[in-house]
Amino acid sequence: MKGPMDFHQVIRHCLRCGGKNLPEDPSRSFRCEECSFPYFINSATAVVGIVTDERGRILLIRRARDPGRGKWSAPGGFVDPGESAEDALRREMREEVGLELTSIAYLCSFPDPYEYKGVVYPVLDLIFVCETESLDSLDSLEDSDEVEGHRFLAPEAIDPEEIAFPSVRRALEVYRRGLAQD
Ligand SMILES: [Zn+2]
Structure with missing residues (x-):
């Protein structure tokens, strides 16, 4: 092969x-x-959302398919042509984990080569810190073809080795450093 x-x-x-x-x-x-x-050759744009619970723990989802199958990431996905990053994030959050966002604040971006079916695509990940109306929908979240399970982890308890994408690993580090400065 x-x-x-x-x-x-x-x-x-x-x-x-x-x-x-x-x-x-x-x-x-x-x-x-x-x-x-x-x-x-342009980068595809993807969005990732950092959502926290009342204890400041970060929502992670377990990926049900490649790339990164079985590993963890924050919810998100690709921006459709003609769609804003904010709208894409609202849509992905609704589709993946059933959450309605009430605020979205830009955090940082990282390029991330994304391998899909033997081809590596150039992707730019935009990472946002989000607030939600409620996290109740997570209680009844069922496994889908994209997501198999979720959990909340304190920022310092996240093992970078378990995170599927280098860009998300780096964004979580940026988020952690920001908390340390507050
Ligand atoms: Zn031609």
């Missing part, structure tokens, strides 16, 4: 005319020699 390939290695033909001559400008863009169609 071959290892994963970077997303730009997948581009073999012009998306517009099917032409095969696509000179590459070091993995950032292609321009078709036949029809001049330019294709740019």
